[in-house]
Amino acid sequence: MFFSTLSDYINANAPMSNIPELLNLHHSNPLGLHPIAIPLFLLVASVAMRIVTILIYKKERRNLYPLLYSLWWGSVVAAYYYCFSGDLPLFTDVDLNRSEICVGWFCQRQVVGVAWSLLGVALLSYVVYSMFNVLLHVIAHQSDRMGLSEKHWREWSWIVAVMLLGASAAGIADGFIPITGIWIMIAYHLVVFILVVLKLIVDTHRTHLFHRCLLSAACFLVVFEAITMLAIECIEGYIYLFVPIVGLFFSADFRYKKNIKKTPIEK
Numbered sequence: 022m023f024f025s026t027l028s029d030y031i032n033a034n035a036p037m038s039n040i041p042e043l044l045n046l047h048h049s050n051p052l053g054l055h056p057i058a059i060p061l062f063l064l065v066a067s068v069a070m071r072i073v074t075i076l077i078y079k080k081e082r083r084n085l086y087p088l089l090y091s092l093w094w095g096s097v098v099a100a101y102y103y104c105f106s107g108d109l110p111l112f113t114d115v116d117l118n119r120s121e122i123c124v125g126w127f128c129q130r131q132v133v134g135v136a137w138s139l140l141g142v143a144l145l146s147y148v149v150y151s152m153f154n155v156l157l158h159v160i161a162h163q164s165d166r167m168g169l170s171e172k173h174w175r176e177w178s179w180i181v182a183v184m185l186l187g188a189s190a191a192g193i194a195d196g197f198i199p200i201t202g203i204w205i206m207i208a209y210h211l212v213v214f215i216l217v218v219l220k221l222i223v224d225t226h227r228t229h230l231f232h233r234c235l236l237s238a239a240c241f242l243v244v245f246e247a248i249t250m251l252a253i254e255c256i257e258g259y260i261y262l263f264v265p266i267v268g269l270f271f272s273a274d275f276r277y278k279k280n281i282k283k284t285p286i287e288k
Contacts, residue, residue: 125254
């Protein structure tokens with residue numbers, strides 16, 4: 022019954038394959054921010070997070086973790102506020118023959134032109150990469166504090182793989198068959214949620230620290246939504262750039278773990 026109602030809604034409304042449009046939940050921008058203000062903030066915050074992570078993992082400046090967490094959560098909150106804003110520039114979808122609120126308007130050549138859209142895709146890709154990179158850092162940091170080994174931490178990579186491949190598939194499908202893109206997005210979100218719950222159960226069994234494992238799982242899911250909303254916009258801007266973009270994201274998985282001092286639990 023639920024899936025029948027959902028299917029009717031999707032076919033009737035044909036929303037874009039992104040969370041805000043799918044849920045049809047938008048706010049009126051109560052802060053009155055210019056559409057470019059938050060993307061610029063996310064870009065500056067991404068550069069700052071990169072500098073902080075280098076200082077932490079290359080210079081052993083562990084006292085900078087509170088700053089990293091603050092920048093990261095500030096970026097996540099800003100991303101949610103921006104993506105659900107109802108007064109963003111509109112994009113005319115020729116397949117659906119209607120105008121829609123466009124989160125990645127600065128990635129659309131029909132809105133800002135080819136040169137600016139290419140720059141927009143590049144900069145947004147960097148923002149997504151930075152948020153993704155810090156997500157891995159934070160999960161690794163929390164795993165380390167719970168005594169989990171790197172082998173156990175690496176299990177998150179399977180969930181990350183589903184996230185990135187699902188977002189890529191949904192973004193590509195949306196360019197050809199929008200309805201299919203929506204179903205792919207719903208499917209990979211469901212799979213990611215199930216995998217995170219399983220990871221929560223397994224880690225709780227290993228550490229007997231339910232509340233801390235729950236916090237890590239909840240943190241992952243909240244940030245996962247912010248990252249995937251932005252990642253879809255990277256892909257939709259120029260669909261055929263999704264392979265190098267996904268490759269860039271995955272490269273973050275191998276840049277810092279060797280610098281983390283671990284106290285593993287041998288299982």
